[in-house]
Amino acid sequence: MVGAIGKRALSVDLVPTSRAEADRAMRVLLGQDTGYDVAQLDDIRAHANLLELLDVLRERPHLQEGRLEPLITGDNQRGRVLLETLRAYLDHFGDVTQASRALQVHPNTFRYRLGRIAKVTGLRLDDPAERIMTTLQPQLIT
Secondary structure, rough: EEEEEEOOOOOOOHHHHHHHHHHHHHHHHHHHHHHHOOEEHHHHHHHHHHHHHHHHHHHHHHHHOOOOHHHHHHHHHHHHHHHHHHHHHHHHOOOOOHHHHHHOOHHHHHHHHHHHHHHOOOOOOOOOHHHHHHHHHHHHOO
């Protein structure tokens, strides 16, 4: 059971705003493990904003295109492994040791997979804009 709380409405005119904030917070609580059972939007705003950003990306297919296409449309098993590797790399801020531990693979295996990702996709993880879009794109597929 989860609960969402809107901001205190100091007048009747502010009730819809409070309700909208509670609805946004509830959407996050129902769809993700945030560590909260009860939350205000301010507690989980980053998660709520990300959900809305993903909604916009889903509404505009041209924004979904990216370098991950070969991993998504290619050999499903290999593509899944490489996507999982890429997610771990991004989730651990490029720390190969921590990311490889999370996937329970040797760091050299992890580095090999990163090399395969770069070769297959042309992805440049040293480009901040590419890194951001690459972080978002897999979330659109799952």
